[in-house]
Structures are given as C-alpha cells and as structure tokens.
Amino acid sequence: MTRKWITTLSALVIAAAFATAIAPDSADAADPVDPGRFVWHDLLTKDLGAAKRFYGGLFGWRFEDTKRGERPYVLARSGSTLVAGMVDVSANATTGPQWLSYMSVADVDRSVAQVRTDGGKVLVEAANFPNARAAVIADPQGAPLGLAQVRQRIPEAADPLPGHFFWDEYLARDAGKALDFYKRLGAYESAISDSRLGIEYHILRTTRARAGLFQLPATATGVEPNWLPYVLASDPAALAARVDSLGGRVLLPAAPERRNNSLVVIADPGGAPLALQKFPF
Amino acid sequence: MTAHLVSRIVILSAVLVAALVSSSCDSSSGFGMTPEVGSRWGSGTTGPAVIVGGPSR
DSSP, rough: OOOHHHHHHHHHHHHHHHHHHHHHOHHHHHHHOOTTEEEEEEEEEEEEHHHHHHHHHHHHOOOEEEETTTEEEEEEOOOOOOEEEEEOOOOOSSSSSSSEEEOOOOOOHHHHHHHHHHTTEEEEEEEEETTTTEEEOOOOOOEEEEEEEEEEEEOOSOOTTTTSSEEEEEESSHHHHHHHHHHSHHHHHHHHOOOGOOHHHHHHHESSSEEEEEOOOOTTBOOSSSSEEEESSOOOOHHHHHHHHOOOEEEEOTTTTBBTTEEEEEOOOOEEEEEESSOOO | HHHHHHHHHHHHHHHHHHHHHHHHHHHHOOOOOOOOOOOOTTOOOOOOHHHHHHHOO
C-alpha cells in the first residue's frame, strides 16, 4: 500500500516538474511580447570557426553547433545563459559580416506591412520558428533589423551582466526620420538624454529604456545607418587590448571624448562591428 | 528506508526532466535568418569621433 502511494506521488512530482519546465509562469503569460525590447542577436559571418575563437577568447562564450535547415547555426552561451547565435552566410553573395539585432513586435506580419508602408524593405519574409515568428527588414535608411513575434517571454536580467548584450543603438543619417519610423514600429516614446557638443542622444523607451539613437556626424565616413549592438564590459579598454591578438581590430578605441573612456567599438575577424561598454559609466 | 530511496529518485528524476526540457527549448532558440545586406561599417571607416549620451535603464 505504501509502495503504491509512493509510486503515485513520484509520478505526480515528475509530471509537475515537466509542466513547470515547459509552461510560462503567470507573469510571462500576461506579457509574452514586450514590444520594442531587443530580444536576440545573430552574427552573420563567413567564418564560423574564426568567430568562435574570437568571441570565445574575448568573452569566454561557449558554443553549441546546431542547424537551421541545412545551414550551420551556432548558439553562444555566457555561463549558462544563451546570449547569441551565429550563422554562416558564405552562400550569400552580398551579405557583409555584421550583427543582426532582433526587436520584439506584437504582430510581425502587421509590422512588416507597416515597414513597407513607411518606406522600408523586407529582406527576409516572415517565417515561423519554434519560439517565434520573425522577419528581417531594412528601414528607409537601409539599416537591417530583425523583427520577432515571440511566443514565450524571454527572461530578462534585472541588471546586465558582463559578456551579455544589454543595449542597441541606432546610428542615423537622419535622426528625425529615424525617430518617426522607430516610434511607430517599436511603440517607443523618446527623450533626449544628452545634447553636449551639439549631438542629441535619444533614448527610446517602452516599459523601460530599450535603445539609443543619434545622428552620425558628417565627419564619420564609411559608416552607413545601422543598429550597433552593445555588450557589457567591466573594462572595455582591457578587452580592446586583446582584440588584435584574437584576429579582430579596434575601430574606435577608448577616448575621453567618447563617454569618458567607457566605450570601445571593435570589429571581429570578419569585420562585424560591436560596441563594448562599461555600465554604469 | 525504501521511502527515503524513492524520494531521492523522484527528486533526481524531476531535475533530469526539467534539464532535458530546458535544453530542448534552448537548442531551438535564435533565428539564423540570412538577409542579403552589405556591411554598414566599411573598411577604413573613421566612425564618430565624439559620442555622447549612452545606455540607460
């Protein structure tokens, strides 16, 4: 009798554990999407091996080789947390190495239609994935961006951790037009947080600050409008000192005139740019 | 004694099931979409010389 009772209890506990693992909690179910939040970053690269060596050496990321269809796809972890993906774009004729940020939207098909109406282009039509429906667009200034309609809330740390993405910044050719476009697309409110030296820095906010936006100065040559992802770094200059030996290069070294030495911008071995930022700074 | 052993098995099983399910969800994360889009930072770029503002919470 006791053994039967224990067996029944065992089955119930296992079933409960299974259900807990696969079901979103009540808070997640109430707000699974959180529009305007940047929920994922994929590296488009033509050399997955070099990318793994670089990011593994720089941030201590670990990697899992998977596939999306027939194409190799690498998942990157910082500690136990998934932080990014890496996809081989060798077969793409015109794709340049770069990080592609994904912004959460409530309805990706509606957002894609809105992008077309507002002057953008659809680079990859919406498709279903296990955890989301997603598309890739280019905004009217040509910057690529992923749009993701997630089906289950992705956990978000209260405070950013070193080696994790924690910010995205739009470098605009025309800040006013970019603000109009992204306030509609991401349901953002915006506010200027800094206007020193004649450069206005805009914070894009939903339930919290989600991204920054500023206009590229005319003196910044060779940069087209883009979303630049940020990884948190305790000491960006120390990381930058290791970039060359890992096969990358430093695009913008730490300097007093760039947030008081708290920011560096690097390129990985393929040339994909990435910002390393100390925060708070 | 038997109950103690069974309870340990139950806990281990629950942990294993949760880990397996979690791992399965993880491996399907991400997208891997491959747009045809050129680099936005060209070679020889100077980038912005001055950058103000910055991340906020």
